[in-house]
Amino acid sequence: MPFQPIEPRRLYRQIADQLRQLIQSGEFAVGSRLPAERDLAQKMGVSRPSVREALIALEVQGLIEVRVGSGIVVIGREPLRRLDNAHGPLEIIRARQLIECELAAVAARSEDSTLVPDLEESLREMESAIAQRTLPIEGDRNFHLRIAQASDNSPLLAVVTQLFDERNGPLFTRLGSHFERETTWKQALAEHRAVVKAIERHDPQAARTAMDSHLKHSHERFSAGWAAPTETEAQGS
Structure with a gap:
């Protein structure tokens, strides 16, 4: 069963469905490895972040396991759980970027004397x-x-709350388990501080830019490439 091009307007679920069909048809047997993320994106005509979200979905369903340094290994043929209408984590970050950058600019215009102290307290909580x-x-x-x-x-x-709380869902939790580390959180904390400083100066453009930079870097951190399998591991697949 050959790969089929994915229309750009479709979400990660369409990619996951095609990969799931290939696994269930025996194209990729249990114990075998899927092509690398980059190769899947090229074969299916989609972006690597979209493939990343699809692979995370299949991993949550118990069909594959992403083994850092060893590749993407098929471990089952039938999904162990339903995902229903779960949103893709990277899709959520992009949505937040569209909304929260402007909200940061609005916050920089605020005259609320408790805003900056409250934000600084949240930074101390993170630290x-x-x-x-x-x-x-x-x-x-x-x-x-x-x-x-x-x-x-x-x-x-309400929208920002709903989008942020998607972090507690199975897809975001699994993605975070691969990429969230002390170093990445320290980077996020430093980015938060830049937002607070801009708000404290009542500089809307700087606040907008700082929030955009933070969420863009967040997207990049979750999109970082998985380590490729070594030549010996690849030959053993």
């Missing part, structure tokens, strides 16, 4: 969690939601 080697999700959440609150627009706050 403390990182020092304890735990995920600083709560401080991260407080940071982004506090900026959204500064807009004084409850529908926008």
